[in-house]
Amino acid sequence: MVCPFRIVQKLVALAKELQVYMTIPFVEEAKEGEAESRFFNTVCLAGPSGEVVVHYRKTHLWDYVDGSWASRGDSPGFVETEFGRVGIGICYDVHRLAQLYSNANLWALLYSVAWVGHPTDGPTERWFRKDLSEKYLGRDGLKCFVVAANWSTDREYFWDGAGYSSIYGQDGQRLAYLDLEVGDSILYSDIPFHSS
Incomplete structure (x- = not known):
């Protein structure tokens, strides 16, 4: 899959150079025919082959932020890798993960988030630890590994990010x-490879 966005192309080339899988979150502008542009909260997964192997648009928008600018994606995003099946999630998707991937038999979920608050207190604790761990993983959940990459910036900006x-x-x-x-x-x- 070829992505027309230059920043994505540069990072896809870097993933090939490093021989890694790399998630690339970005704001996607999509023009469909002669209609107005639509925007999506998107994550692509670049593979060591130098190609985009998953193109995922966030399916569960947070109305407080995403609803003001983003269109809703309509399908899960996953790919079979040499390690196991890998899926993609974005931030507020936490409330739809089980619905999105319940039948996908994921080995790992690569999860790009932008939450605030320390992981032992506040919303990050509630969502990362309680919702994600208790509802969507473990005994009755997805039973997959989750790599949750949270945002961080420097102190020049109004939003400091959350890290953790x-x-x-x-x-x-x-x-x-x-x-x-x-x-x-x-x-x-x-983490061990998927046993199948």
Whole structure:
């Protein structure tokens, strides 16, 4: 799949150079025929092959923010990889993850979010830990790994971001989290390949 956006193309090339899978969140402008442009909250997944292997548009919009500018996507986004089946989610999709992926048999969900608050207090704790772990993972949930990459900026901007990205196991337990609100860092954890 070829994406026409230059920033996406540059990051796809980087994923190929590094031989990794890379999520690329961006605001997508889509023109359909002669109609007005529509905008989507989008994440593409670039593969080590140098191609976009998933193109996902957020399906569950948060009316307070997304509703003012974004159109709703209409389908899940996942791909079979050498590690297992990988799905994509965006932020407020937390309330639709089970519906989106209940029959997909995911190995991992790559989850781009923009939440605020420390992961032990406030909405990040409530959604990352309670909703995600208790409702959507574990015994009755998706039973997949979740790599939740949260946003971060620097202090120049009004929004500082939240940081505290996390990785969850198939049982909903947090395997790793980044105890950093602002700044650049890399979070990683060893997780087993899908057993199928």
